[in-house]
Amino acid sequence: MNCQFKAIARVALLFGLLLGSWQLHAATPARRVASAAKARAGLITDFSVLSTMRPRKCVDEKESTPSARGWHESAAHCAWQGRLQMRRWETDKGSDPTSCISTQALWWAWMQSRLAPNNGPTAWNSEWAAQSLIDESGAQQRVAIIERTANGAWAATEWIWVPSPRTATRQWQAGRWNLLIGAAREIRQAAHETPVPQATALLKTAWEGNLNGRAGEISGERWLWERDGQCMRMESVGLSEQQLHLPYSRDDVRLEQRAAMQLRLARTYPRATWLTQFRLLPLGDGRGGAKYEAIWTENAAVRGQLWIPSKADSTIFQVRIAVVLPARKDNQADTVIVARIANSIDHELIGLATTWARDHEQ
Numbered sequence: 001m002n003c004q005f006k007a008i009a010r011v012a013l014l015f016g017l018l019l020g021s022w023q024l025h026a027a028t029p030a031r032r033v034a035s036a037a038k039a040r041a042g043l044i045t046d047f048s049v050l051s052t053m054r055p056r057k058c059v060d061e062k063e064s065t066p067s068a069r070g071w072h073e074s075a076a077h078c079a080w081q082g083r084l085q086m087r088r089w090e091t092d093k094g095s096d097p098t099s100c101i102s103t104q105a106l107w108w109a110w111m112q113s114r115l116a117p118n119n120g121p122t123a124w125n126s127e128w129a130a131q132s133l134i135d136e137s138g139a140q141q142r143v144a145i146i147e148r149t150a151n152g153a154w155a156a157t158e159w160i161w162v163p164s165p166r167t168a169t170r171q172w173q174a175g176r177w178n179l180l181i182g183a184a185r186e187i188r189q190a191a192h193e194t195p196v197p198q199a200t201a202l203l204k205t206a207w208e209g210n211l212n213g214r215a216g217e218i219s220g221e222r223w224l225w226e227r228d229g230q231c232m233r234m235e236s237v238g239l240s241e242q243q244l245h246l247p248y249s250r251d252d253v254r255l256e257q258r259a260a261m262q263l264r265l266a267r268t269y270p271r272a273t274w275l276t277q278f279r280l281l282p283l284g285d286g287r288g289g290a291k292y293e294a295i296w297t298e299n300a301a302v303r304g305q306l307w308i309p310s311k312a313d314s315t316i317f318q319v320r321i322a323v324v325l326p327a328r329k330d331n332q333a334d335t336v337i338v339a340r341i342a343n344s345i346d347h348e349l350i351g352l353a354t355t356w357a358r359d360h361e362q
Contacts, residue, residue, distance in 0.1 A: 043179060043180060044145055044147075044157060044180075045157075050086075050176055050180055051084055053079045054079075055078065056077065056079070057075055057076070057078070058076045059082065068107045069099065069106060070103035071089045071106075071107055072089065072091070073089050074088045080164070080173060083162045083163070084173070086159050087157070087158045088155065088156070088158075090153060090154070091103045091104075091155075100225070100226050101217040101224050101225065101226070104124055104154050105216065107154075107156055108124040109211075109213065109214065109215035110215075111156070112133065115142060120188070122208035123207075123208050123217060124218070125191075126219040128192070128193070129148045130145065130147035130190070132144065132146075133145075133184075134184050139162065141177070142158060142161075143158070143159045143180050144158045145157050145184055145187060159180060197239070199238055206355045206359060207319075207352060210351040212351075214226065214227075222234065222235075223237070227344045227347070228340070232321055232322075232345075233324075235303065236305075236319065236320040237318070237319045239315050239318075241315055242309070242315070244257070247290055248290060248311045249289060250280065252290075258280065262274075262277050262294070265278060265294060271298055271299075273297045274295075275295045275296055276346065279293060281293045281353055283350065287354075287357045287358065287362065288357030288358075288361030289309060291307065291353040291356075292307040295345055295346060297325075297338055301323060301324050302322070302323050302341045302342055302345060303320055303323075303345075304321045304342070304349050305319070306319045306349045308356055319349075319352060321349065323344070325338065325341070
């Protein structure tokens with residue numbers, strides 16, 4: 001009986017050791033991930049972790065408050081004899097409900113203007129909880145990270161490093177700087193973005209190119225930006241089969257084709273007031289194929305649509321921009337405001353068409 005008891009005890013002990021080993025092995029990856037995330041957070045939020053020195057306020061450093069609403073800047077801090085600088089901005093928790101695009105989209109566009117071109121996605125995506133920019137192109141290197149905080153507000157940080165001329169010092173600084181580069185790249189890789197069809201992606205690239213430094217934001221299926229103080233919204237974008245043939249070559253465009261398309265649009269939108277009837281878009285540089293536009297007002301909004309026929313087949317790319325008219329007590333649209341919005345939409349469509357021709361039809 002005693003031998004049987006000892007055997008059972010040995011089996012129980014062995015089972016306990018195996019179970020404990022398995023639990024330790026299973027928990028290790030999770031602990032490693034949590035530990036890495038904690039170390040990355042410390043590197044981003046605590047300047048002394050990156051610099052390994054007590055940070056000081058920068059000498060004779062001017063403020064560089066971004067031209068973005070809702071951001072509050074803290075004093076810049078420096079280390080490494082002024083060769084490493086950190087600057088931080090924060091937002092209020094609540095966003096401005098009257099704003100066309102978010103405060104983070106405004107900051108994103110402003111920060112991109114400080115970096116070398118093509119350093120990341122042009123338009124801000126509302127799906128992101130964090131994103132980063134990296135510029136290693138010049139003697140002065142920069143990293144910028146923007147992220148949502150635990151209380152729902154947003155914080156953004158920019159680091160600037162001017163490498164030391166002394167080899168040993170520069171190598172040590174580079175080791176610390178590369179930790180920040182690695183954290184920024186991890187954030188960029190983790191930034192979620194819903195995939196879109198290829199045709200939509202091509203049009204998105206043209207739209208971002210046409211922003212030309214302006215802030216833009218992707219919020220679900222909506223693309224938002226501003227022009228002349230007006231909130232532009234990309235209402236529809238994609239690729240479809242042509243219902244009526246629209247020639248790719250400008251030499252093949254005929255008046256009866258345009259008239260037939262205008263008749264079709266009038267039947268589709270019977271309550272519309274046509275500000276610019278369906279026409280061949282006048283592009284002065286003559287590059288690429290024919291492109292068409294129409295602009296109308298309906299349901300308290302001004303809309304403009306661009307048609308880009310494909311050279312290869314019978315498909316056609318389409319984008320539609322909408323601007324909501326300001327509310328009036330008499331519910332009557334101001335003709336001056338409508339004309340101004342229509343003119344802005346016309347300029348945006350021409351810009352999109354020109355950018356498309358430059359990128360895809362040369």
